[in-house]
Amino acid sequence: MKQSYFVLFTDPYHKQLYQWNVTDSDTRTHGLDLPAMDFPLSIDYVVYSRRIYWLELDTREIQRWDMKNREQTLIRKASGGL
Numbered sequence: 798m799k800q801s802y803f804v805l806f807t808d809p810y811h812k813q814l815y816q817w818n819v820t821d822s823d824t825r826t827h828g829l830d831l832p833a834m835d836f837p838l839s840i841d842y843v844v845y846s847r848r849i850y851w852l853e854l855d856t857r858e859i860q861r862w863d864m865k866n867r868e869q870t871l872i873r874k875a876s877g878g879l
Contacts (some may be wrong), residue, residue: 805829806850807837814840815852831862832869 804817812834817826836855844867847864850872859872
């Protein structure tokens with residue numbers, strides 16, 4: 798099985814998370830098919846569980862997207878600051 802390497806990054810201006818494949822000959826970036834976002838600031842990806850975590854700055858939330866089940870979950874909402 799060919800292993801795929803990619804970089805995930807946020808674009809708060811366009812309210813989107815993007816993926817850049819670095820192992821393919823096609824190195825264009827594309828937006829991930831995720832629910833609407835307000836101001837995604839940082840991102841993390843857990844390979845073994847295929848989950849993406851991101852911080853929503855405007856709503857002060859940490860969100861999770863399960864790529865396998867296509868489910869979004871609110872992990873934490875801060876009342877004061879993150």
